[in-house]
Amino acid sequence: MGIAERKERDKEELRERILVAAKTLFLEKGVEKTSIRNIADLIEYSPGSIYHYFKDKNEIFHALHQGGFQQLMSRMEVLVAVSNPMERLKRMGAIYVDFALENPDMYDLMFIKEAPMDHVFKSNDEQWKEGFGTFNFLRTTIQECIQAGHFRGHEEEALSFMVWSTVHGMVSLRIRRRCEVVLAQRQDTIVKDGLHEFFSILDRLSS
Amino acid sequence: MGIAERKERDKEELRERILVAAKTLFLEKGVEKTSIRNIADLIEYSPGSIYHYFKDKNEIFHALHQGGFQQLMSRMEVLVAVSNPMERLKRMGAIYVDFALENPDMYDLMFIKEAPMDHVFKSNDEQWKEGFGTFNFLRTTIQECIQAGHFRGHEEEALSFMVWSTVHGMVSLRIRRRCEVVLAQRQDTIVKDGLHEFFSILDRLSS
């Protein structure tokens, strides 16, 4: 019965087209300012038909949300080759910041937007574990740093959170345009500069 | 002509009532989910009349935004009595975090929401300098720390940004509900724990 399969593929294809259109508009105008009608217009279907493929607007957001974590995780994969945990930690920070600055709207979707966090946790979905995955990777790395004698006197969980917060803080202040308070001539590089300040602090803590 | 003055006062009073109603609803349901009609209902006026006192919804947001900075600044005032700059820096962090956790929605309004940043900067208003004021205060404190021999090898502007980012990152991850990835039993205290990790890092950098 190849027909059923073809229909399945067709359906999957339209679903994908909706997702692509939604992503385009979300990243262009933001989630709130993108309407179902906008998405429907772009793929040349009626607004109602979108509800055949997604329960509601949140489910579309959710699907894209997952895609973002997969992207970030795939960037992190090169780190398995870095055996020195301190080196790995710093490279992780650099990858994280690069990802955020290169995909600000996707980062916004993943870590700043408030929209459907309920939904994300209620649906015990497999993919969201990718979200946990990223933090677990950070925790494990810091664990290894501690085992290697770094961060003496510090505690794994809280330190991991603080490290994450530092990079998240920098990129999210940039993305949400709060960097206007720093010196005008420094605004373009302040995130990278801040990251290097952080790195040199980490280096000092190695001993 | 006491009448003109009384009219002015009346007008100012209704303006204030709109602001109070808007704040109540914004902090209760969020900015997006609060409608002009909701605000009008609460003060028992028609929706249209609100536009006699504010250009649009953003201008209401903006007015509240300013109020938030004044609040935060007034909390910071006690710090002028702290002469040791390192001590002052840490206390600043604690005040900042406390303010954010006690007024999460106002903090959200001030530092996370994207809404009307254009407006904030275009209108070269006096009050927004309070926003600069907070960061200037941080910069000055770190300047003093450096002059006192701390943070050797670090650079004022970038370090200030990084310090701000760390506290902002922690509270904004909490406010936007991204702390679910940390250990369940730690979630309630993770921000304060993270802050103390940060403090002990700062202490180490004192030498």
Place this chain on the structure above:
DNA sequence: TTTTGTTTTTAAACAGTGTTCAATTATTTT
């Protein structure tokens, strides 16, 4: 090939949104 059954798609409707504006009401000045 025609009929049946299922899936996909649509247009219209509902209740909500921010905002504008002509008309009404209230208040002050002449």
Place this chain on the structure above:
DNA sequence: AAAATAATTGAACACTGTTTAAAAACAAAA
């Protein structure tokens, strides 16, 4: 009391997310 000014209203406009009954499209069965 009449005129002028200011404040307030309610209806309207063009949107929004979502639901739903009807229509169209299409595969399988007769």
